[in-house]
Amino acid sequence: MFFFYSPGITVAHTATVVTLDRWEDFAILQSQIHWIWVLEYGNKLETRPQYSPSTCFDTFPIPCRPAPGLKEIGITLYEFRDEVMRELGKGATAVYNLVDKKSEKSDLIKKLRELHIEMDNTVALAYGWGDLDLRHGFYETKQGFRFTI
Incomplete structure (x- = not known):
């Protein structure tokens, strides 16, 4: 998960x-x-999975021009995710464990899933993949049962 750094936060090794x-x-x-x-x-x-800048970030092709709405959905998802964490009194990992839990039907988590769908579709547009059906849903993965594409 990505977050913006705020002064005074100690970043783990x-x-x-x-x-x-x-x-x-x-x-x-x-x-x-x-x-x-x-x-x-x-x-x-x-x-x-372990995120490594040399294999995950440096090699990832960032689109040359962002799709319309990408900035707005980024802000909306980030702010709503913070609101969900505050409202539930949980950190990001605990919140995303709820996102991945199919039986979780709370309005906050459903809205967070919807925002992720909107963001993923907007990112796909940035790559010129507007006709790609990402088929968001609950799937068994190597990391367990997840809400993913």
Whole structure:
């Protein structure tokens, strides 16, 4: 998961810091399209993916021109995700465990899933893949049962 750094936060030694500050970049890197790339090309510790700048970020093809609405959906998802974490009193991992839980039907989590779908479709447009059906849903993956494409 990607977050913008705020002064005063201590970054863990296992975190990767990416020096980008555009909402379009956040949306692209937070998308399932980037996540699929990470799963394919990133390092693994057993079944757990590890984000490596040299294999996940440096090699990832960023679109030359963002699709219309990419900045707006990046901001909307980021702010709503923060709201969900505050509302539920949970961190990002716990919130995304709920996103991946098919039986979770709360309005907050359903809305978060919808925003991810909108963001992924907008990222696909940035690549010129407007006709691609990403088929978001719940799927069994090497990392367990997930809400993904």
